[in-house]
Amino acid sequence: MDGSLAAGVLDPDLLALQLRPLEALERPFGLVGVESVLCGTPIVVADNVGCAEVVRDAGSLRFALADAASFERAIREAIDRWRRGTHRVADPHAALSYYPGVQTHLDALLRHAARISA
Numbered sequence: 001m002d003g004s005l006a007a008g009v010l011d012p013d014l015l016a017l018q019l020r021p022l023e024a025l026e027r028p029f030g031l032v033g034v035e036s037v038l039c040g041t042p043i044v045v046a047d048n049v050g051c052a053e054v055v056r057d058a059g060s061l062r063f064a065l066a067d068a069a070s071f072e073r074a075i076r077e078a079i080d081r082w083r084r085g086t087h088r089v090a091d092p093h094a095a096l097s098y099y100p101g102v103q104t105h106l107d108a109l110l111r112h113a114a115r116i117s118a
Helices: 032-038 068-084 102-117
Strands: 020-022 043-046 060-063
Parallel strands (some): 043 060
16 A cells, blocks of 8 residues: 555545445435444444444444544544454444434334323
8 A cells, every 4th residue: 555545546445445425515424334344343423423422332433524634534444443343333233322222212212102192
């Protein structure tokens, strides 16, 4: 690796990282980040992406959308983790700040509906 992260240049190490970069000009939540983590794939996530609030450090590498150097640091850390063999999310549920099971969501919706109807 020559250390270059120039636009349009894909270092072979970057192709093998198996990570999901997430950035947005707005603040959508989406489920892509959570789904990636649940599959053991870490995310490289901008500070303005909604799922950054629920994915813990164990499942993410964070960067500031307005700071290209922070993105480069996150990618370099991802490469270092890959080289050490620690790039996969070891415990996906622990990497989230909530339990993503269907029953958890259903219970929360039913509690909300009960409050609304009361």
